Amino acid sequence: MSTTFLLICAMSLDAALGEPDWLWSRVRHPAVMIGNVIGWLDKRLNHGAQRRLKGLAVVLVLVIGSLTLGRVLxxxxxxxxxxxxxxxxxxxxxxxxxxxxxxxxxTSLTEGRTKVAMIVSRDTRDMTEAQVARSAIESAAENLSDGVIAPAFWFLIAGVPGLLVYKAINTADSMIGYRTEKYRDFGWAAARLDDFLNLIPARLTCVMIVALSGQWARWSEMVADARRHVSPNAGWPEAAMARALNVALAGPRSYDGQIRDLAWVNGNAPREIGAPEVFRACDMLWTVWGLALGLLSVWVGVSFII
Incomplete structure (x- = not known):
């Protein structure tokens, strides 16, 4: 049974069931277990001298452990x-x-702030409606790449071992891959490897959004926006999503009470947006998923004929 066919089945199963509360309220999710391991290593190793070397050791442990477990599974x-x-x-x-x-x-701006606080790390207490909507759409674009296309890509390339390596490193980046005093050295290896693992998936996500929205004529603008983005990868799906929806994304936002003056993505488009644009982003998430599933199905069909 081909890996491509297995991926089609997995994508369909995820689309049908998602993450049922009845299961994960009783059993720890694998991503939570990975996070627990990373948290334990963080507490034990992230102090004293040679933090960059210790962080590299953490990455090696995660990669070797994931490959071994993936092979067994x-x-x-x-x-x-x-x-x-x-x-x-x-x-x-x-x-x-x-x-x-x-x-x-x-329902209300307060309720919107409460919900968006569950998916972003920036300050949400004083957000305007437009800021809430932009944050949700940015999270949609980035996590479409990180949470769907990238894991699917690495499963396709290297099966369960590749998938587990990606999830472990992506989780490590989200926990220790910050440019703060505490993690600048310790999380360096995790952040750089995560950048590498997302290099192709982020651009693939961008291309699929562009193909579906017909925005090829604005490709050079998207490239420019992506290169100005604080992340080497997140800017690609964000730039494509911004133009697919005709909205401006990114721009200034607050983290831990400090305003960061980040560059706008598609800055000339409307900035005062709200719930309708968020729902359109959800539609695009499913459309990209459908395109990916369709391409995989065609590949299986062609392989069967050949």
Missing amino acids: SLLGPVIEIIICAILLAQKSLVAHVRDVGDGLR
Whole structure:
């Protein structure tokens, strides 16, 4: 049974079931277990001298451990591989979280702030409606790449071992890959490897959004926006999503009470947006998912004929 067919089954299973509360309220999610391991290593090693070397050791432990565990799990058969892949994809849950922000904004600005605080790390208490909407759409674009396309890509390339390596490093980057005094050295290796692992998926996500929205004529603008972005990868899907929806994204925002004057993405487009644009972003998430599933299905069909 081909890896491509397994991925199609996993994507379909994730789209149908998502992350059921009845299961994960009783059993720890694999991503939570990975986070627990990283947190334990952080507490034990992130102090004293040679923090960059210690951080590199953490990355090596995560990679070797993920490859080994992934290889063992792969031996259990295709059904287990499909289930593991479905669990570590995040399409349905991503759409649900983003849609919750739109529903919250329809209720009140306070409710919108509460919902968006669940998916972004920036300060949300004083956000305007437009800032809430932009934050949700930016999260949708970035997590479409990080939570759906990238894990699917690495599963396709290297099966369950590749998928587990990606999820471990991506989780490590989200926990220790910050440019703060505490993590600048210790999280350096995790952040750089995460940048590498997302290099192709982020640009692939961008291309799919552009293909679906027909914005090829503005490709040079998207490249320019992506290169100005604080992240080497997140700017690509954000730039494409901004033009697909005809909205401005990014711009100044607050972290820990400090305003960061970040560059606008598609800055000449409307900035005063709200719930309707958030719902349109959700539609685009499903459209990209459908395109990915369709391309994989065509590949399986062609391979079968050949």
